[in-house]
Amino acid sequence: MALNVPGLIAVAVFYSIILATGIWASRKSKQEERRTTGSGTEAALIAGRNINLFVGIFTMTATWVGGGYILGTAAAVYNPTKGLVWALMPIDYILNFVLAGVFFAKPMRAKKYVTMMDPFQLKYGSTLSCVFLIPALIGDVLWVACIMASLGGTMSVILDLSAVYSICISAAVAILYTLLGGMFSVAYTDVIQLVFIFFSLWLCVPFLMLNPASTDITVTAFNGTLQAPWVGTVEPGNVGLWIDDILVLSLGGLAYQAMHQRILSAASSRDAQVICFAAAGFSSVMGIPSVLIGAVAASTDWNMTSYGSPSPYDRGEAGKILPIALQYLTPPAISIMGIGAVAAAVMSSMDSALLSSASLFTNNIYKTLIRKQASDREVQWVIKATVLVVGLAGMGLAFLGNSVLAFWVVSTDLLYTVILPQLVCVLFFPVSNGYGAAAGFTLGTLLRLLIGEPLLRLPPAIRFPDCRLIDGVYVQHFPCRTFIMLVSLCIIVSVSYVVSLLFDKGLLPKRWDVLQVKTHEAPNDSSDKKGNAGDECPAPSDRLLETNC
CATH class of the missing domain: 1.20.1730.10 (Sodium/glucose cotransporter)
Structure with missing residues (x-):
């Protein structure tokens, strides 16, 4: 040709x-x-x-x-x-x-x-x-x-x-x-x-x-x-x-x-x-x-x-x-x-x-x-x-x-299993904080690697129900990525709540708050003259440490 x-x-x-x-x-x-x-x-x-x-x-x-x-x-x-x-x-x-x-x-x-x-x-x-x-x-x-x-x-x-x-x-x-x-x-x-x-x-x-x-x-x-x-x-x-x-x-x-x-x-x-x-x-x-x-x-x-x-x-x-x-x-x-x-x-x-x-x-x-x-x-x-x-x-x-395709699949899975629950929590769960986020990120990443990846010929260390050996490679048929995503979400919320409670009740000294839970808080919504919530808020670069607009 x-x-x-x-x-x-x-x-x-x-x-x-x-x-x-x-x-x-x-x-x-x-x-x-x-x-x-x-x-x-x-x-x-x-x-x-x-x-x-x-x-x-x-x-x-x-x-x-x-x-x-x-x-x-x-x-x-x-x-x-x-x-x-x-x-x-x-x-x-x-x-x-x-x-x-x-x-x-x-x-x-x-x-x-x-x-x-x-x-x-x-x-x-x-x-x-x-x-x-x-x-x-x-x-x-x-x-x-x-x-x-x-x-x-x-x-x-x-x-x-x-x-x-x-x-x-x-x-x-x-x-x-x-x-x-x-x-x-x-x-x-x-x-x-x-x-x-x-x-x-x-x-x-x-x-x-x-x-x-x-x-x-x-x-x-x-x-x-x-x-x-x-x-x-x-x-x-x-x-x-x-x-x-x-x-x-x-x-x-x-x-x-x-x-x-x-x-x-x-x-x-x-x-x-x-x-x-x-x-x-x-x-x-x-x-x-x-x-x-x-x-x-x-x-x-x-x-x-x-x-x-x-x-x-x-x-x-x-x-x-x-x-x-x-x-x-x-x-x-x-x-x-x-x-x-x-x-x-x-x-x-x-x-x-x-x-x-x-x-x-x-x-x-x-x-x-x-x-x-x-x-x-x-x-x-x-x-x-x-x-x-x-x-x-x-x-x-x-x-x-x-x-490259194999590594890209893993990276996109990480966005779903790890970053998506983080984004949901930071936008919609006021209780979330850095400790919960760090715990969810670590556990989600670890679990994603432990379930294996057929494209990388990486065997699973954790085998969910209905994990099958196909052409010499174990393939997970359980919706394990969604399971990991939900686990990450629950870990972020639960750890955040427990740590906040421990600091609020004085069970942990404030000097141990290395992630400064009380410093980095999401801003509150406000409404603009057009009715589009927050369109008059200043840009994030102007308010990285402010608590509201």
């Missing part, structure tokens, strides 16, 4: 459009900086809290509709051992955004936080909060690596372009426009990317479904002839694992800085809620083409195509089924549009991870622990340096392939 020159040109044109949009948005960022009396940091990280509602909906949706979403959904539907019932992301994202809009958008935006970790610093202090940053920062770097690796594999199928070149070029473009315009560049390029994803994938669907090598997917949905029905089933023994996967995907996203960054960029609390609710609908619609592509692939006789036999599943290429289907079941021009959609999806997720990690490091580590007196200009340079370092680190790790 020779290098696909027309496809390469088409991708180059698309990247040029994205880069031009990012450069244009960087000028808007500078205008916003001047409008907000020179606050370039807020303009870079949260767009001066002035993101247009339309743009906010698009950038929130694009952050979740990434390469993993598009490729993973198609792969799950195609996989004969899984099927549609295991393609959970479209449904999970609806739940994720609805929960974010109902419970998290208003309290986060109303307090004018800059990052998800600001309430932790207000309540627990900077040192302890920085410990909670570690899983989030590691997760962002590994997220960049995973999505870049998926792009490299996709381009190698359709363009016959080495993964090294595609990863390096794509990373350079995403890093450049994120450096130039921060949140404004990320948000406005997300609009272009999401529109391109939608139209490109839907353009491919009719050609796939009308291909003579494919059987009508309505026939193969429940009565597969070439392989198992693509709707799939959940065996009774796998119900626990299925429930666990649903909860990890739908609730775990609530602990991602990338989502809260868009909430905090909204012009008001009400806009933040609207953005979440609208993204719930849009993200589910964006998953339909991937479901159809996976269903068509499961209904295709590959012997009737130039791909030949054995099938992609038998060759171990089920994870690449979307680009394979585009390459062998659509005309060349259409497959090029499809690869553009994947590239757009990957870049929309990558720039979000870059800015997310830059926000956490700059606002919650550099400004609070390393250089408390740093000027606004200095902080802006740190943001740029962090974006560059994370981008290059992720790009380098992308060449490790499955090894």
Whole structure:
């Protein structure tokens, strides 16, 4: 197979459009900086809290509709051992955004936080909060690596372009426009990317479904002839694992800085809620083409195509089924549009991870622990340096392939099992304090490591009910990650209550209160003139040790 020159040109044109949009948005960022009396940091990280509602909906949706979403959904539907019932992301994202809009958008935006970790610093202090940053920062770097690796594999199928070149070029473009315009560049390029994803994938669907090598997917949905029905089933023994996967995907996203960054960029609390609710609908619609592509692939006789036999599943290429289907079941021009959609999806997720990690490091580590007196200009340079370092680190790790995927799975599990209960407690449980938070973090992390990880070939030290040996590796079928999350939540609340009681009753001397329970307390809500609770509160940087607005 020779290098696909027309496809390469088409991708180059698309990247040029994205880069031009990012450069244009960087000028808007500078205008916003001047409008907000020179606050370039807020303009870079949260767009001066002035993101247009339309743009906010698009950038929130694009952050979740990434390469993993598009490729993973198609792969799950195609996989004969899984099927549609295991393609959970479209449904999970609806739940994720609805929960974010109902419970998290208003309290986060109303307090004018800059990052998800600001309430932790207000309540627990900077040192302890920085410990909670570690899983989030590691997760962002590994997220960049995973999505870049998926792009490299996709381009190698359709363009016959080495993964090294595609990863390096794509990373350079995403890093450049994120450096130039921060949140404004990320948000406005997300609009272009999401529109391109939608139209490109839907353009491919009719050609796939009308291909003579494919059987009508309505026939193969429940009565597969070439392989198992693509709707799939959940065996009774796998119900626990299925429930666990649903909860990890739908609730775990609530602990991602990338989502809260868009909430905090909204012009008001009400806009933040609207953005979440609208993204719930849009993200589910964006998953339909991937479901159809996976269903068509499961209904295709590959012997009737130039791909030949054995099938992609038998060759171990089920994870690449979307680009394979585009390459062998659509005309060349259409497959090029499809690869553009994947590239757009990957870049929309990558720039979000870059800015997310830059926000956490700059606002919650550099400004609070390393250089408390740093000027606004200095902080802006740190943001740029962090974006560059994370981008290059992720790009380098992308060449490790499955090894990175395994570590990313563990890091995302830590966000669900450890950071999510911490966020819930700091926002909704006034009794929580640093002692409970430290105990919950330590126990949750330990338990997650002790249950093992099949992708790392790490055997479980703790075997929950229905732990099975599959292909030489023990796999937990009990919803153990959700169990750990609930244990962490209970530990945080119970330890916090007991320690507070001991100090209040004088059973422990005040000099032993090394975490200063009575110093770091969350601020109370207040209402602004518009009726959006807390929109008139000063920014967290101005009140890290205050008790209310």
